[in-house]
Every structure is written in structure tokens, then in C-alpha cells.
Amino acid sequence: MANKSTDISKFFIAGINYKKTDAAIRGRFAISAEQYEKILTLAPAHHLHELFILSTCNRTEIYGFAEEPAHLINLLCTQTTGDPATFSKIAYIKNGLEAVEHLFQVSAGLDSQILGDYEIVGQIKTAVKFARERGFIGAFTERLVNCVLQSSKSIKNQTALSGGTVSVSFAAIQYIKERIGRVEGEKILLIGVGKIGRNTCRNMVDYLGTRNITLINRTEERAASLASEMGLSYAPLEDAAKYIGESDIILVATNAEQPTLLRTHLEGKGAKLLIDLSIPCNIEKSAGELPGITLVNVDELSKLKDETLQKREAEVPKAKAIIAEHIDELLEWHDMRKYVPVLKAVKTKLKELHSCPVFSRLSGESFPSTVHTDEQIQRVINGMATKMRQHNKGGCHYIEAINEYIAIGPQWTATSAKAVG
Known part of the structure; x- marks a missing residue:
């Protein structure tokens, strides 16, 4: 696999995103941390050794080295409710330079549902760190990600x-302002205080000007910590129905695999605005059919346009130019x-040549100091590398030159070394 990873x-990258799939379909291929762990455990049996998976509310993508993309897709789908055939039918598949360019564009927010959404950078770091800690990030992938x-x-x-304040979590606040207007007196409940939940919570406090917010989380301590930090209320999960x-x-x-807010929780509870920031969707879709209930998800939130997004669109050419430089x-x-x-082979051969007593007798000269010779050899190697890059020549000619040098027993001089370089 090590040799293949240099090709x-x-x-490859094989993925699905918001452009061709809705939240429900993406939910079938969303990958949790537990599923990611299992996928990496299974990877060697699929002959895959260098890969990582990016799974967010907008996309599920698997990047890695493989003989063909089907190997990556089959591995991914061992842990999804969706099957490989469905994924392959709706997926975009890219390889080589095209796959590299795709990751650059994703990281810049050029491929985000909300243009310039910078939250994706943290998600990429987390995804790669997870794979690195388990030994699935090789030299190329490490350099690529850096x-x-x-x-x-x-x-x-x-x-x-990424100017202005626009993200899916902020789009939720924009929607509330447009739909509700002033929120004084409105009781707000936030279920889930992971990264998106925390960002949404802070945006509500900052931009809605309210602290009439109750937090509920599966791990109560996390809700209590954020509530204390932001001056809000929190409640245990068992009291969720009441709130x-x-x-x-x-x-x-x-981040549940099944809806956590059900239609039955809302029947007869009056008018409410429901905002689902989860992938898979964690509010039962049929809840939106109840009288007085308005339900929106990440796809609908991401359709919001404003002056900030127009300004961002004008920056796209600059971003692409920067990407081109780094590529x-x-x-x-x-x-x-x-x-x-x-280059390593040539360096080794030159060192062997330097230490060979035959050449000392042939030349009738004593060799320079080891330090001096090491520097001289490195200069030869550096010059050789430059020529190889400029002329795209293979190293076989240089190996042959060294072999000929050994065969005819030339004088060891700086001029000879330069000739080899």
C-alpha cells in the first residue's frame, strides 16, 4: 500500500452532499463517531490503509487511496442504513487532482450550503485527527490536509x-427574527448542546437579545456547564416532555440516528416553531403536519440569502486564486x-565512493574532511534534485553515471562531483 499511496x-473522494440529496437521504449515510471507529477497524480487511471520512449536516464524503472508488464506498456503507448501490447512484466521485481540488474547495467554504461557512474547517480537522490517531493518515494525506x-x-x-456572520446556526436566528420578530416573552428550548447547539445558543443570546432559553442534553453536565456560562436555564432529559x-x-x-422529538410530543401542545439542525433529521417529519406547527430543517434554512452572501460571492475568484497557489x-x-x-540511493553511493580506499590510491590525494564531504555530497544531491524536477528525468541515468564512475575509477574532485550532479 505504501507504494500505491504515492500514485x-x-x-479518490466519493461523497454526497446537499446539492443532489435532501436531509432525509443524507441522514441514511451520516456517520457517527462510533460508526467511524468501526469503519476504520474494518478498513484493512477491505485493503484500505489511508483514508478519512467527513460527515456533516451537509455532506458525507470518504477520502482515501484505493484501486477503485467502489472499495471506499463499500467500506463506508458497512455502517450506514443506506446501501452501496444507492450511494453510488447519487454520489460524485473524483480522483487525482480533481479530488485534491475538491477538498481545497470544501475547506474554503466554496462548496458549503451557505457560501463561506467556516465551521467546515473544524470538522475537517476533527475527521482527520480521528483517522490519524488510528494510523490511517499517511505522508501524502498529511501533507494534503496541511x-x-x-x-x-x-x-x-x-x-x-467568510465575512459577516452567516452559518446554518446563524440562519436559524435569521429565520426566527423573520418569522417571530421580537422574542421577548417567547420561551425557547434547545435540545442538544454539541458544537452546532452551542453555536446556536450563543447566536440566540447575541442576536435575539434573550436569555429565556432552556437547555436539555443527553449528558446533563454539558447542558449545566453551558447554561452557567451563558446565564441560562437547563433541565434534565427526563423532563423534556414538560418543557x-x-x-x-x-x-x-x-446527533441521534432516530428522531428525538416526535409528533406525539407535540399533539395538543399548541402553536410552535420547530427548527431541526440535525442530520439525520431529529424531529419527526409528520410533526410539521400538526395544526399551528411550523417545521424547518437545515436545507430550508440554507436557502436564506442576504447582502452578506452577495458580498461573499464577489470574493470567490480571490479564494480560487489562493487555492491554485497552494495546490x-x-x-x-x-x-x-x-x-x-x-536521491537516497545516489547519496548512499557517493558516501560509499568517498570511503573507498581504491579511489584514494588512484587519485593519489587525501579526501577532505567528513563534514566537508557531507556538505559536498548534499550539494550534489540538491543540484541533482533540481535538474530532475526541471527536466523531469528519471534517476536511472544518474545511477548509471555513478556505476560508470566506479568502473573507470575517476579522480575524486569537486569538479567530478558536479559532473555527476
Whole structure:
């Protein structure tokens, strides 16, 4: 596998996202941490050794080296409710440079449901760290991700692509303001205080100007901690039915495989605004059919447009130019990687040549110091690497030159070394 990982044409991405699939379909292929763990455990049996999975509310993507993308898709779908045939039918599949470009665009927020959404960067870091800790990030993927993150940082610092405050969690606040207006007196319930839940909570406090918010989380301590930090209320999960009945606005940001807020929880409880920030959807769809109930999910929230998004669209060309620069740097590094075995072999041969007593007798000269010779050899190697990159020549010619050098017994001089370089 190590040799295959140097062949960029074997690097694939297979994924689905919001462009061709709705939240319900994406939910069938969403990957939790437990499922991710199981997938990596199974990967070697599928002959896969370098990969990571990005699963968010907008997408599920698997990146990795494989003989063909079906191997990655089959592995992914061992842990999803959706099957490989369905995934393959709706997926986009890219390899080589196209796959690399895709990851750069995803990390920049160019492929996000809300243009410039910077939350994706943290999700990429988490996904890669998870795979790295389990030994599935090799030299190429490590370098790729580092370049991707550097590019994303440059875009954030040098453009206004992520300017303003727009994300799915903030879109929820925009929707509440448009639908409800002033929220004084409205009782708000937030179920789930993971990353999206925390961001949504802070946005409500900052932009709605209310603290009439109750937090409920499966792990009560996390709800209590955030409530204390933000000056809010919290309640245990077993009291959820009571607070659901009393609340006017309910936001759900849980990460359950099945709906946590059911139609039965809401029947006869009056008018409510329900906002589902979860993938898979964690509010039962039929709840939206009840009288007085308004239900929106991440797909509907992401359709919101405003001046901020228009300004971001104007920054896209700048972002793409930055991406192109970082991809060029990555490809230059990758191009040189294929010469590493040859360069190492030449360096070893030169050191052997230096230490060979035959050449000392042939030349009638004493060798320079080891330190000096090491520096001289490194200069030869550096020059050789430059020529190989510029002329795209294989290393066999240089190995032959060294073999000829040994055969004819040339004088060891700096001029001879340069000739080999």
C-alpha cells in the first residue's frame, strides 16, 4: 500500500452532499463517531490503509487511496442504513487532482450550503485527527490536509469570503427574527448542546437579545456547564416532555440516528416553531403536519440569502486564486516525492565512493574532511534534485553515471562531483 499511496491517481473522494440529496437521504449515510471507529477497524480487511471520512449536516464524503472508488464506498456503507448501490447512484466521485481540488474547495467554504461557512474547517480537522490517531493518515494525506488548512487560513485572512456572520446556526436566528420578530416573552428550548447547539445558543443570546432559553442534553453536565456560562436555564432529559409542551420555539441539534422529538410530543401542545439542525433529521417529519406547527430543517434554512452572501460571492475568484497557489505547492512536493528513493540511493553511493580506499590510491590525494564531504555530497544531491524536477528525468541515468564512475575509477574532485550532479 505504501507504494500505491504515492500514485495520486489512486487518491479518490466519493461523497454526497446537499446539492443532489435532501436531509432525509443524507441522514441514511451520516456517520457517527462510533460508526467511524468501526469503519476504520474494518478498513484493512477491505485493503484500505489511508483514508478519512467527513460527515456533516451537509455532506458525507470518504477520502482515501484505493484501486477503485467502489472499495471506499463499500467500506463506508458497512455502517450506514443506506446501501452501496444507492450511494453510488447519487454520489460524485473524483480522483487525482480533481479530488485534491475538491477538498481545497470544501475547506474554503466554496462548496458549503451557505457560501463561506467556516465551521467546515473544524470538522475537517476533527475527521482527520480521528483517522490519524488510528494510523490511517499517511505522508501524502498529511501533507494534503496541511496545505488545505493553510489555504483555508489564507482565504479567511486575505478575503471576505467568510465575512459577516452567516452559518446554518446563524440562519436559524435569521429565520426566527423573520418569522417571530421580537422574542421577548417567547420561551425557547434547545435540545442538544454539541458544537452546532452551542453555536446556536450563543447566536440566540447575541442576536435575539434573550436569555429565556432552556437547555436539555443527553449528558446533563454539558447542558449545566453551558447554561452557567451563558446565564441560562437547563433541565434534565427526563423532563423534556414538560418543557416541550411549555415552549414556543424549539431547536433540536442532537446527533441521534432516530428522531428525538416526535409528533406525539407535540399533539395538543399548541402553536410552535420547530427548527431541526440535525442530520439525520431529529424531529419527526409528520410533526410539521400538526395544526399551528411550523417545521424547518437545515436545507430550508440554507436557502436564506442576504447582502452578506452577495458580498461573499464577489470574493470567490480571490479564494480560487489562493487555492491554485497552494495546490501548485502541493504538487511540486508530490512530484519530488517520486525521486526520493533515487536521491537516497545516489547519496548512499557517493558516501560509499568517498570511503573507498581504491579511489584514494588512484587519485593519489587525501579526501577532505567528513563534514566537508557531507556538505559536498548534499550539494550534489540538491543540484541533482533540481535538474530532475526541471527536466523531469528519471534517476536511472544518474545511477548509471555513478556505476560508470566506479568502473573507470575517476579522480575524486569537486569538479567530478558536479559532473555527476
